[in-house]
Amino acid sequence: MANLNLTLKVWRQENAQAQGRIETYKATNIPDEASFLEMLDIVNEGLVHEGKEPIHFDHDCREGICGMCSLTINGVPHGGKHVTTCQLHMRQFKDGDTIWIEPFRAKAFPLLRDLMVDRTALDNIIAAGGFVDIRTGSAPNANNVPIRKKTADAAFDAAACIGCGACVASCKNSSAMLFTSAKAAHLNLLPQGQPEKNKRVLAMVQQMDALGFGNCTNQYECEAACPKGITVDNIAKLNRDYMIACASEAVGVYS
């Protein structure tokens, strides 16, 4: 089990107003079974021992389900290995590598400190319509609610989004279309989501636009960066649902 010696180029910034800069650190003797965050823990321990300010970064579950960890690694959010940063292991890197570590960048994600950004904007999109108002009761018995298997699968795939924001951070336009479309699709596909479908689509898109995210240009960077395999099929569906919602709202056809 080889240990790695790496050079880190890390974005440091004291607060939102401060001028940020790249600083260089040595990460020595890193076990290759360490996760990326554990590697930073080791570096931070060294910094603390030297009496320096550790590198601030976000994390919580460290098992790929909460969506709290971020980090843009060598220009790619989560490092582009289809896992979250907390699930990215140092065996993916080679001894002697230089690794660039930057925050998830976007105007809609204001920087808090170093590598931590405020992703509340994504919560605001959900608050605009990513929910079901009515009581849907407790979990129904299997096959009680008729739903096609493939539809249920598509809804489940969309629901896998953990709201990490890598799609926004990787997008050349900082668009939140992948996130919004996944959150809208997982409800729009299910029977419980039908009564509020049009209202939901219009409200979520309006909120997304108001928060200062960019506009999608169909480059699909988001899909490639997403750690949860959310596909841009959801974006196509959001475009479709948006057209239907506008048309039925305009002429008063209610389904």
Add this chain to the structure above:
Amino acid sequence: MNDIITTACKFVTSSIGRKILVALTGMCLLLFLVGHLAGNMTIFGGLSPEGGTSWIDSYATGLHSMPAWLLWAIRLGLLAILLVHVGLTLILKYENYTARTHYQMEGTLKATLASRTMVLTGVMIFAFLGFHLWQLTFNGDPHDCYHHILAAFQNPWCSAFYIVAICCLFMHVRHGVQSIFQTLGLNTRKIRPLYNIIAILFGVVVCGLFISIPVCVLTGILH
């Protein structure tokens, strides 16, 4: 009525609504390209041997003999479509630029070169269009279209500019055609490769045939 107006206003100011307008106007421009290409291909009819009118001259005079109001309605309609397309894309791109904060080390996973240069290729097409209209539409004589085109393309600079502009058009269309399907909500993972093939084929055929004209003039096949 109120609902129609308020919804329409929301649509044309929203991100998705404007993208859909870009896709629809882009689609109209693609149809225009096909029509224009079909007309241009009459140049390969050559000059008629017995001194009658060549195919492309009869095509050009045919176009000009349509009622003036119809000709201008088509011209102004196309201009309006183009301006909506260009105007909206520039606004959207400006918003995209301001929405981003830039990386020190930028990575790209799968955005194609064509998709990342849409403004550049678009502006190039626009500049070319201005020159092209000035040279062949407003300074041309429909009764002697054939010789006018020949003279224009015998200038290598003129041909080179034309070929470069059409290469830009290829890039624009290569991203644009498959993009339309996604924007209009007709895309899925299964069918995506087919859309890419359609986009490339469309680009190769249309742009290849456009370029064939200056190439044939320069190589003396058309004379």
